[in-house]
Amino acid sequence: MAKNYGYYHSPIGLLEVIGGQEIIKISLIENVGNRNLSLDSSNNPIVSKCIKQLQQYFEEQLQTFDIPLVIRGTEFQELVWNEVAKIPYGEAISYQEIAKRINRPNALRAVGTAVGKNPIPIIIPCHRVVRAGKSKIIRFGWGKERKIFLQNLEQKKN
Structure with a gap:
C-alpha cells in the first residue's frame, strides 16, 4: 500500500497523518528537522479528510470521527484498541475497566502497554483512559500536558 502523508498544525503540536485508503498512523512531530512539510496538501482524499476532521475536533465541531x-498490532493490542475506540467523547475509563471489558481482568499492565x-x-x-478513580492522569505518549489538554477540550462540551 502506498503511504501518503499530510500535516496539521494542531493546538497540541504538528501532527503527521499517514494513510492510503485508510489511516494507519497519526504522529506528533516534535522535531521537524530537514523535513519538507507541505501542510494540508495531501493529494490523498482520506488523509485530507482526516486532517479536516482533526481540525473540526480541535475547533469543538466534531465528536465522532x-x-x-x-x-x-498483536491480537491483544488490537483487542485493547478496539475497546478504547468505544469510549464516548468527553468520558474517561480506567485501564482496569478496559481489562475487564476484554475479559482479561489481570492484564492491567499489558493493557497499559x-x-x-x-x-x-x-x-x-x-x-480517555486514566488510572482507577478516573481522575488521575498518567503517562501519555505525547506528554501528560497534551493528555490534559485533550481531556479539557472534551469537557467543554459536557
Whole structure:
C-alpha cells in the first residue's frame, strides 16, 4: 500500500497523518528537522479528510470521527484498541475497566502497554483512559500536558 502523508498544525503540536485508503498512523512531530512539510496538501482524499476532521475536533465541531482506519498490532493490542475506540467523547475509563471489558481482568499492565502503543491517537482516544478513580492522569505518549489538554477540550462540551 502506498503511504501518503499530510500535516496539521494542531493546538497540541504538528501532527503527521499517514494513510492510503485508510489511516494507519497519526504522529506528533516534535522535531521537524530537514523535513519538507507541505501542510494540508495531501493529494490523498482520506488523509485530507482526516486532517479536516482533526481540525473540526480541535475547533469543538466534531465528536465522532468518520475515517476508515487500519490498526495493525498483536491480537491483544488490537483487542485493547478496539475497546478504547468505544469510549464516548468527553468520558474517561480506567485501564482496569478496559481489562475487564476484554475479559482479561489481570492484564492491567499489558493493557497499559497496548494503550501506549496506539498508532492512531485522538481517533482511537487513548487520552480517555486514566488510572482507577478516573481522575488521575498518567503517562501519555505525547506528554501528560497534551493528555490534559485533550481531556479539557472534551469537557467543554459536557
